[in-house]
Amino acid sequence: MAATIGSDVLVTWLRLADAAIAERADELTELDAAIGDADHGTNMKRGLAAAAEAVQAGSFASADALLKKVGTTLVSTVGGASGPLYGTFFLRAGGAVAGLEVLDAQALAGALEAGVGGLAARGRATTGEKTMLDAWSPALKALRTHPGDLAAGVSAAVHAAAEGREATKPMVATKGRASYLGERSVGHIDPGAASTVLLLTALDDVVAGRVS
Numbered sequence: 001m002a003a004t005i006g007s008d009v010l011v012t013w014l015r016l017a018d019a020a021i022a023e024r025a026d027e028l029t030e031l032d033a034a035i036g037d038a039d040h041g042t043n044m045k046r047g048l049a050a051a052a053e054a055v056q057a058g059s060f061a062s063a064d065a066l067l068k069k070v071g072t073t074l075v076s077t078v079g080g081a082s083g084p085l086y087g088t089f090f091l092r093a094g095g096a097v098a099g100l101e102v103l104d105a106q107a108l109a110g111a112l113e114a115g116v117g118g119l120a121a122r123g124r125a126t127t128g129e130k131t132m133l134d135a136w137s138p139a140l141k142a143l144r145t146h147p148g149d150l151a152a153g154v155s156a157a158v159h160a161a162a163e164g165r166e167a168t169k170p171m172v173a174t175k176g177r178a179s180y181l182g183e184r185s186v187g188h189i190d191p192g193a194a195s196t197v198l199l200l201t202a203l204d205d206v207v208a209g210r211v212s
């Protein structure tokens, strides 16, 4: 079990996240087909493959440099609305932990808070609008309830994100492409909330030591 997150953990996380997104890309695309334009799976698959490759190829003096590399890679490869959103998330998360070689539970919460803030600002979104923010925001809250225990915090974050993903189902979308559907967006899970859960699950698997 990792007590802190260093570059090695982050690289493993990206590798696992890439595998998870690739495996579930069709599912993400199906979710996007229902309320969007059926490209979220392909967008994320392309982006995570590039991000995993970029962090494996590079060497990073600090966690923030690595997170920023993930951000710039996602901005330039994912496309769609989610590329700049996820990209901003990682850029801002990195900015919040500048110079740190390893992240403990509190540093991770700081990174996540900055990421969520960046995401909300970039998307001009708030919770309850049926977006990825509805998974990230409860995840951050849950992480904060375990300030001294990274593994417990990340595990709680995954559960909260999964609940947040399910909670998008009855919501009316008011941001992004899904908002064009208005009331017809009700009854479908938001694809970005679903991909968020996959990313956090991969982090949990690494931090908990289930995968290395």
Ligand code: ADP
Residues within 6 Å of the ligand: 032, 036, 037, 039, 040, 043, 044, 079, 080, 081, 082, 083, 085, 119, 122, 123, 124, 125, 130, 131, 132, 133, 175, 176, 177, 190, 191, 192, 193
């Ligand atoms: P696009 O909508 O351009 O096709 P994707 O399909 O890759 O891009 O991503 C769609 C996801 O992006 C949505 O499911 C939602 O979670 C997220 N999203 C879209 N617009 C916003 C926004 N303004 N704020 C927050 N998240 C958003």
Ligand code: MG
Residues within 6 Å of the ligand: 032, 036, 037, 038, 039, 040, 080, 177
């Ligand atoms: Mg789409």
